[in-house]
Amino acid sequence: MAPTRRYDPERRQRIIDAAIRVVGRSGIAGLSHRSVAAEANVPLGSTTYHFKTLDDLLVAALRQTNEGFAKVVRERGGALADPDCDLAAELARLTGQWLDGDRAGVELEYELYLAALRRPALRTVAAEWCEETAALLTHRTDPRTARALVALLDGICLQVLLTGGRYDEDYARETLARVITPSG
Amino acid sequence: MAPTRRYDPERRQRIIDAAIRVVGRSGIAGLSHRSVAAEANVPLGSTTYHFKTLDDLLVAALRQTNEGFAKVVRERGGALADPDCDLAAELARLTGQWLDGDRAGVELEYELYLAALRRPALRTVAAEWCEETAALLTHRTDPRTARALVALLDGICLQVLLTGGRYDEDYARETLARVITPSG
DNA sequence: CAACGATGTGTACCCTCGTACACATGCAAT
DNA sequence: ATTGCATGTGTACGAGGGTACACATCGTTG
Structure with a gap:
């Protein structure tokens, strides 16, 4: 019994x-x-x-953890949909909130994401994450730029996490803005 | 004996x-x-x-493995020093050669680098790698831009490695060029 | 209600791992 | 030459891991 x-x-x-x-x-x-x-x-x-x-x-x-950043965007990124807001500034702000809000959660999310490097089984899920995150931005930019923004944000976050450095929101905003700037 | x-x-x-x-x-x-x-x-x-x-x-x-990308730059990136060359195109080309040349070596280098996420002992070395790679570019750009280029390259490479996608040199070149473009 | 398959439980086997430690060896300083 | 220390060797122990498998239980199907 x-x-x-x-x-x-x-x-x-x-x-x-x-x-x-x-x-x-x-x-x-x-x-x-x-x-x-x-x-x-x-x-x-x-x-x-x-x-x-x-x-x-x-x-x-x-x-399940892939939801992390998307959740922050949904809860506090309403301004992203507003075509008048400064996209670079808003992204830099949200990323800062994400990194400072629940650092342990961020590390967890990245550890699982990065594990795809050596585990083919995870690659599909990792690819989905990239696409979904980029999709959050396609209302404001073309798909190519969206992909680039995701790559840049990934790189910036990684450097903060891997080197133990601090997140510099101004630096992130300025760099993101350069990528957004229409090339022609 | x-x-x-x-x-x-x-x-x-x-x-x-x-x-x-x-x-x-x-x-x-x-x-x-x-x-x-x-x-x-x-x-x-x-x-x-x-x-x-x-x-x-x-x-x-x-x-020891941190030398990987720097080695490619040293051996085949002589043009980087030439102030007349297209920095974005040259970086995109070198990265392509690095990724296609010895994929196993690249994965190895990244696996050790990413391990710093959970191993504080590796953070110092990871930080050194970022600085040294950025230093390769400071002859052509300001330090801030160099850091941004390293972050972007990191992000682009990661997406290729994690999702199993292909490296798109044209896309990399164009995106890198946006970051290089002097903002004012 | 009987049989079957999906789900849940407990245990045992064999492997690999980090660690510790006693002992061997050879260079360097005195 | 003796001593001391860094280096090298071999073995044993206990912890923890994946896997397999026999058995228990319950919903479902006929």
């Missing part, structure tokens, strides 16, 4: 949530079927049943 | 080289004192003696 807690329809989702917490705390290196099982409070066999490999679990986790 | 091969002054360097080969083949996840020892053909105790932790080994490896 008691020892078996049956029928848990949200088991799979709880395991994904637990995996995200584990990666946030210990990094991908600390992710194992056992560590996830402990965090999710389920037996070992349950995690291996729902996710045959850790890559499967990482794919599910990345899909 | 035979079993003990004494006095190997290059032992430390050979271990670093072996570590780089291991990471290139199996990723950082496949790096262990044992795998390095096997690759370098030295006993286990020797690797733990020279590098107390794997982080120490990674720092040494990153310092």
Whole structure:
């Protein structure tokens, strides 16, 4: 009776949530079927049943965390849709809020995203993220410029995260503005 | 006698080289004192003696691989010094050669670089790489623009590597040119 | 209601890992 | 020559990991 807690329809989702917490705390290196099982409070066999490999679990986790930046944009980036606002300034501001708001969450999101470098299984999800983020900007710019803006923001954020430096909003705004400037 | 091969002054360097080969083949996840020892053909105790932790080994490896892009610039980027050459076009061309030339080497270099996200010990080295790469450009632009160019190149390369997409040299050239364009 | 398949549980096997430590060796300083 | 220290070697231990598998449970289908 008691020892078996049956029928848990949200088991799979709880395991994904637990995996995200584990990666946030210990990094991908600390992710194992056992560590996830402990965090999710389920037996070992349950995690291996729902996710045959850790890559499967990482794919599910990345899909879920990809929402991070988009969420900030949705909640506090309403001005982006306004054709009169300064796009570069608004993007620089939102990025600053994202980086300063939940640094641990940002690192987690990037760690999963960057893991695609060595895990082909994650590439599809990483590509989706790029496209979705660029899509947030296509109401204001052409697709080519949108892609460039995403690349530049990625590069700027990475340098902050990798070198431990500070985010310089003025510098970001000015550089973004150069990319936005219509070339002809 | 035979079993003990004494006095190997290059032992430390050979271990670093072996570590780089291991990471290139199996990723950082496949790096262990044992795998390095096997690759370098030295006993286990020797690797733990020279590098107390794997982080120490990674720092040494990153310092050595950081040379990758700089090497391409030195060997085939002579035109960068010429004030008459098209800086954006030349950068885009060199980056293309780097990406297409030795993709495995590029992935290796980036994997070590990106590892700084979760390993504070690597941040100093990552920061040095950014500065040195930017320094390659300061003969042609101001430091601020140089930093922006490095960030943009980083972002463009990352998107290619993470999404499995193709490198578009024309797109890179045009975007780089926008950043170079003097703002006033 | 009987059989079946999807889901959940518990355990055991074998592997690899980091670490520690005792011992061997050879250079350098005295 | 003796001492001391850096370097090199070999082994053992305990922790933790992926995987496999036998069994339990419950909804569904006929």
